Amino acid sequence: MDLSEIKKALTLDELEEIRVKLLGKKGIITQKFKELKNLAPEERKRVAKELNELKERATTLILQKKKELEEKLLEEKLKLEKIDVTLFNPKPTGAIHPITDTMNKIIDFFTRLNFSVETGPLVEDDFHNFEALNLPKYHPARDMQDTFYFNDGNLLRTHTSPVQIRTMLSQKPPIRMISPGAVFRRDYDLTHTPMFHQVEGLVVDKKEKVSFANLKFILESFLVHMFGDVKVRFRPSFFPFTEPSAEVDISCIFCKGEGCRVCSYTGWLEVLGCGVVDPNVFKAVGYNDVSGYAFGLGVERFAMLLNKINDLRIMYEGDIRLMEQLK
Ligand SMILES: [Zn+2]
Structure with missing residues (x-):
């Protein structure tokens, strides 16, 4: 055969x-x-x-x-x-990542108002991340933040607030700054990733020059800059490093305040936290006879709202099809 x-x-x-x-x-x-x-x-x-x-x-x-x-x-x-990475592509296919894009818009607004942009280390110590921010050891508010610790007691910063402490320790008032950057918490679900981004702001000056009304005006202008024609409201809240404190809502950009699934039928979306700096914070950095206000926001939250994305995790998966849509 x-x-x-x-x-x-x-x-x-x-x-x-x-x-x-x-x-x-x-x-x-x-x-x-x-x-x-x-x-x-x-x-x-x-x-x-x-x-x-x-x-x-x-x-x-x-x-x-x-x-x-x-x-x-x-x-x-x-x-x-096989891809020849050395081949010249005359038409770039990339796009600015939504997080970066949102961050740039935020920074742009505040630098035009003469805020300086300050940065600090990602690996922080207990003093800068907690203690100086009126969060002494065993303070119940420390439970609000699930922290990544190193064996030597250092930690991955849980917010960008330590940059404010570092700035106040190295500069004299008046201060007018924002601190954009990555922060870390042990969290992973639809709206949380272990690494995310914050922008926090701080204004410190002579007592007569700083007021809650001033803070309110800046934040209202900022939110209109980011989201267009929205209503803004302030709700009393609690943060360890500010007193009084407020949470800031905008009228829901999806339903125009009518009530929908995204805003849990309240017509409002929470976007910011803010308040008047607690005197204990000034004591920790040796500032006297000053007053100040601070605010903070999550960049991912803004990027999700601006791009109408409901699962934060897809932003970090680098799916080119998503990035194409967000161009
Ligand atoms: Zn709504």
Whole structure:
């Protein structure tokens, strides 16, 4: 019998056809085995031996060929998927990431109002991240923040507020600053990722120059800059480093305040926290006879609202199809 056609197979499909033709249920070799019973005993023994050898040879050849064809296929596939990163692409396909884009818009607003942009280390110590911000050890508010600690007691900063402390310790008032940057908390769900971004702001000046009305005006202008024509409201709240404190809502940008799923049918979306700096914070940095206000926001929250995204995690998966849509 001629087994040479096995070697001639060009594709895996062709090879499979040949296998079925030879060794399938109705294959030539299988058929010959069935015909054994018609032979005389001596003859049967001889032919059976030949058939078994033939079957073994055919099986081996098919397996060899299969391996060969599979390797060829893989090679072709790899060749096709190869990307030459040195090739010049005259049309850039990238887009600014929504987080970066949102961050830039925020920074742009405050720098135009003469706020300086301050940065600080991501790995912080207890003093700058908690203690100086009126969060002494065993303060119940420390539970509000699930912190990543290092063995030496240092930690990944849980907010950008330590930058305010560092700025006040290294500069004299007046201060007018924002601190944008990455922060870290042990959290992961639809609206939380372990690393996210904040922008916090701080204004410190002589007592008569700083007021809650001033803070209110700046934040209202800021929110209109970000979200367009929205209503803004302030609700009393609690933060350890400010007193009094407020949370700031905008009228829901999805339903215009009518009530929808996104705003839990309240017509309002919470977007900011703010307040008048607690005197204990000034005490920690050695400032006297000053007053100040501070505010803070989550950049991801703003980016989600501005781009109408409801699952934060997709922003960090780098799916090019999403980024294309956000261009
Ligand atoms: Zn709504």
